[in-house]
Amino acid sequence: MKIVLQRTKSASVSVQDEIVGSIEKGFVLLVGVTHDDTEKDADYLADKIAGLRIFEDDNGKMNLSLEEVGGEILSISQFxxxxxxxxxxxxxxxxxxxxxxxxxxYRYFNQRLEEKGFRVETGRFGEMMDVSLINDGPVTLILESKNE
Structure with missing residues (x-):
């Protein structure tokens, strides 16, 4: 699996001009799946994302996790x-x-994030979507399960 993660101040996804998912502070995840990916890949990436410390603390250092800042996730399937x-x-x-x-x-991956206590919004799988976001930083990371 491959994920482009963007730290965001707010984000939304629309299908045919209807907002189907939106978040405030958190992560926008563009999620790609390849042929040999398994639940193990999804578990690894869900754990990695849950623990990433990329939000600024009081000293301006990237030291806080999504949980620590009360963040949310907007997950978009991205072949x-x-x-x-x-x-x-x-x-x-x-x-x-x-x-x-x-x-x-993709659904399993989102479920794993929800089980970790995160609010997860999504687009609609297989649909043409418009994604809007305010990238915070900007902070953008690329995560791959094959690099674990």
Missing amino acids: TLYADTRKGRRPNFMAAAKPDKAETL
Whole structure:
């Protein structure tokens, strides 16, 4: 699994001009799933995200976790994270998991975050979505389960 994490002051996701998910302070997660990902990959990333200390403390140091600041999560399925752009000008998405597998693992991942006590909002799997956010910092990280 691959995740682009953005620390945000607020964020929302819309489908056909209808807001389907929104958060205040927290993380926007763009979540990609590839063919050989398993629940173990989702567990690893949920644990990593829950423990990341990337919010500023009173001294301006990145030292606080999402839980410590009362943050929320907006999780968006993003198969394009597995685009291969090495050849030609049109991306190849063969490394992205098939929709049924990707959706199952994506939902499992979000459930794991909820079990850790976080409020998790989502977009709609497989839909065209508009994501709006105010990136705080900006702080943007790329996390991959294969790098554990």
